[in-house]
Amino acid sequence: MLIVMTARATQREIDGVVRVIESLGFRAHPMPGVTRTAIGVTGNPGTVDIGHFENLPGVAEAVHVTKPYKLTALDLRPERTIVDVGGARIGDGSLAIIAGPCAIESREQAFSVAEIVQRSGAKFFRGGAFKPRTSPYTFAGLGEEGLKILADVRQKFGLKVVTEALDESTVDLVERYADMIQIGSRNMQNFTLLRRAGRSRLPVLLKRGMAATLEEWLLAAEYVMAEGNYQIVLCERGVRTFAQHARNTLDLAAIPAVRRISHLPVIVDAAHGTGRSYMVTPLARAGAAVGADGLMVEVHAQPEQALSDGAQTLTFDEYEQMVNEVRAIHKVIAQAGVKFAKNSG
């Protein structure tokens, strides 16, 4: 932490701040400058409330320096994490494609989509059995019945199943039927759920919250890791801004930013990240190009009849075209020597 004094701060005030720092067990490093003095603080484990200092006499501001995340940080664990999802890998330099309907609606619907997903060569199937919906009056998923359909998809098509859990009891169910637990944006700071996922044997797909900073996102992953589950894939899915032409503003700069500070793989959800089907393929291409470890999209035989999120769902033809394009882009950047899975970020 760094404490900056006002230009008019007296020596007495500076000494006072030093005393408070030392009384809390830290070391103080005063640095007199041309117009004002700054005081470095070391020895703090990153949990000190900045406000303790900002209200002291003569203090202009206090600035956090040490980052509070530990297990997720690249500089403390330099080897990149490769996540194993039922035998398929995310983060190994390949481009993982996770596709499927927004919600599981019926066996027929799930199987028709799974066939297309399998045929495209994708290894991961997504589909919601428990859907967090903004309104209590909309379709909230088939529940365990949906999970059973997902388990059948896994068996019949050999796809790895990724599906969302909403709370401790749905984690229990998801563990029984699926290969990876998805934690949605609205639950990114549902710490009870994060801790439960941290005690699971399944890997976790952790979506970024709608207004989450990178630090908060990594700290959410830290909750999972702190319980012992190190198999986490981060998922950028757009943040909320003033811009209204898309449902969310997909923040692709988050991909290189995460890669620079964390060893965890990170993918892009081009469906929720845009909310409009005509944008999904261009932004999926952009996700591949920016260097994501994977992409998540939604596919449906008849998007306009989907029970949820039809507006951001690809048809079968659009999906197959999209897969071809993102694969070709991934190949280009792999050949160009872009470092995905290496430490240099």
Place this chain on the structure above:
Amino acid sequence: MLIVMTARATQREIDGVVRVIESLGFRAHPMPGVTRTAIGVTGNPGTVDIGHFENLPGVAEAVHVTKPYKLTALDLRPERTIVDVGGARIGDGSLAIIAGPCAIESREQAFSVAEIVQRSGAKFFRGGAFKPRTSPYTFAGLGEEGLKILADVRQKFGLKVVTEALDESTVDLVERYADMIQIGSRNMQNFTLLRRAGRSRLPVLLKRGMAATLEEWLLAAEYVMAEGNYQIVLCERGVRTFAQHARNTLDLAAIPAVRRISHLPVIVDAAHGTGRSYMVTPLARAGAAVGADGLMVEVHAQPEQALSDGAQTLTFDEYEQMVNEVRAIHKVIAQAGVKFAKNSG
């Protein structure tokens, strides 16, 4: 819903859209204009996905018209809700003051603050026993031990106790010891928790999410009400924006906006809404002036030693001065005939 055709849409495309509308069981109202045609849609219960229409040939855009909230809406339930918290009321035209430490740290700490809160004439005591913390490495509250201290505060000082629950099992505990269940910003769309609160006999304080629109906030309340609990107080606590001079940007326009469309009482959290103690009193005054039904603030004998949120906490002297100021302002606007609890909003 209103569907707007492009300027170049053919009659055939317009007829196609009308057919889709009618096939879904709604009525279509085409309105030819100077440069383009719009088509009104009626008979829809507010749950149709706008995307069904936006991708049809000739459609420029589709616009939602009917609001999806029902139980929370003023025009469907014109009488304003008065919430009863253990015998004390919020939303009856008085200015409710909810004060206390951020977290319960010890019996001594809680009692020392409660004495000041009681002396100020406030009726509600706040204090966290379960704290949702961004980092897994910070103090997360005393748990049930904290609830017991809160119950003692209630008994000894006659204050009504408001405290946060994080999940179903902490709701069980909060119900045993407190008068009102607080649902925090990070949990505003934790639908499992909202449904559980909806089955409680206690009133609910529902904080706005960090990036929640008014509609999402009211729909979160709708989740609680849909389970049968109509005793809800909304709490504006700042939203996340680009502005960095405060921890959040307190959106006081939300108060008249809520009042115009909903019958629920709404209060202002000037502590979390600013995150800096020097701003708390000015913004609490602003909250009283804008017409809020109450204010929430944090008080501590020695804010700089508080285990959480010290930076936004008032000292005893600051708190007493603040209470005097907001009461005087509330009196002024009450005398000026500002309509708090009446229908005219």
Place this chain on the structure above:
Amino acid sequence: MLIVMTARATQREIDGVVRVIESLGFRAHPMPGVTRTAIGVTGNPGTVDIGHFENLPGVAEAVHVTKPYKLTALDLRPERTIVDVGGARIGDGSLAIIAGPCAIESREQAFSVAEIVQRSGAKFFRGGAFKPRTSPYTFAGLGEEGLKILADVRQKFGLKVVTEALDESTVDLVERYADMIQIGSRNMQNFTLLRRAGRSRLPVLLKRGMAATLEEWLLAAEYVMAEGNYQIVLCERGVRTFAQHARNTLDLAAIPAVRRISHLPVIVDAAHGTGRSYMVTPLARAGAAVGADGLMVEVHAQPEQALSDGAQTLTFDEYEQMVNEVRAIHKVIAQAGVKFAKNSG
């Protein structure tokens, strides 16, 4: 500036950074910590590009410490500025009310509003002769004809006239007819205009840009002051966020924040800050309560027929009621000893 090294930075990398700092003529202050080293930099005049350091080997990040504004800063000029507008004062502890129509439409319209403004005891009349409009197809003001009407209002009603200038040539005209030059949000970083205003003998009302940080806003004022014009009033008018219930999100925390770091007076525009007439009075009350030096509102005999911004304009009755309420609130906080114009902020 503070440079934070990664946990894995070598001594050689640390020495390298120190050398770069010294080669640029600054002093380096290395501070070894438990897990990493930070290096303080002093002697820099605040204009060094942080990026010079962030890309050096071993550097995790660089943090600005010294603020780049000088003339606007409270700690370098501790006496609060009182701005003289044609003999009337802003920033002296009184509550300045600046009212009038959005745009000057005709002599009759201006006079009818001016009569109400004068009768209310307000001293300042606002009205646009040059209107910056988002679309090139909308009414853009009467131009010099509008300025002449404003000059007549000044003469007949004794009100001080505040009106917007858009560029160097309109500053020339405004100087001829008005008492104060308004610089609008869209022009907050129009540096040519700011410099021209800095060479004017008239005081300047500087509105905050739609996405301006406090620092950028003060630096815009710094442009005016750097040319020699120290008579500046800042005006908070809402910022752009995801929230859609108001046209802008009025950021009232900016008032105490400005007061803490700058000696310039600051007022609140409750009309543009909300964009909806039913919100104007509640937010004007909040502006008075938060401690602003003044308020700006729009008034029109028949808002629904105004040529611009009718949606945020008060009727005469609403205006008079609003003035009574904000005056009563200002009196309360003045009596409560809130320090407006004093250094303690």
Place this chain on the structure above:
Amino acid sequence: MLIVMTARATQREIDGVVRVIESLGFRAHPMPGVTRTAIGVTGNPGTVDIGHFENLPGVAEAVHVTKPYKLTALDLRPERTIVDVGGARIGDGSLAIIAGPCAIESREQAFSVAEIVQRSGAKFFRGGAFKPRTSPYTFAGLGEEGLKILADVRQKFGLKVVTEALDESTVDLVERYADMIQIGSRNMQNFTLLRRAGRSRLPVLLKRGMAATLEEWLLAAEYVMAEGNYQIVLCERGVRTFAQHARNTLDLAAIPAVRRISHLPVIVDAAHGTGRSYMVTPLARAGAAVGADGLMVEVHAQPEQALSDGAQTLTFDEYEQMVNEVRAIHKVIAQAGVKFAKNSG
């Protein structure tokens, strides 16, 4: 426009709204629904203030339907614009690369960069002679001296020169020396400047404002076009959000969104859009992949010694690698049949 009545609106209130609509010269189309009535308004040229209606008795809200931009709209001018910059084209399906230093610092600096830019096969050279700087105390460009250097670059290297103008008088100068006038983010709504550019014979590069909606951006282009200059290239350069890991949040969804509603070409500024050099290449790749008509980047022999924006500037090696990567991606999507310059968007 669509006017939505409250559920409790009386027939008398509905009739009243119809009368107001008709008195303003428009046609009213009442549509009775299950719970409420909506009234379509046609015949309005898109300039009616929505607020005229929102305050009428019984009205819940008014919704704009017709878009106010005309000349920039795809559905009113279905052929895509190809912009001619001194003989080189933007918007013809190729990937335009605009590269150069942030600011022109000296002939040597400019020539050394121009050599690299030319060698890479790029056709456009950028470099600022007039720099809008947040602080009045930082380097603001060489002025006309810089323009002369740019003219020499043009002559010696055959590159087309793009450079920023800040006001009417700098447009005069830029016209004398350059091939394209850049209008920066801070000036996107400087209407005096836009109108002046609209009277120029040079094409215009119009950067999106820091908090500009798509509609505002297109209306800014509309200002230029309304004066007769139809040669405009739009440039996405990031918007301001709560996210702090990059200087701005690059909004790549704006590319397909612009393409869907406008015939103007649109490019991506990966330098300002990120503000950090390690992000520039990944985001430039993403810009190519999303389907932009071009890319803008900053290059410098020694970024850490650049007088401005060093933090977002590529070295020569990084630049050449970036060009190879974006060209390969552009080729992939061109082969995949992605429609850049065609009407189908």
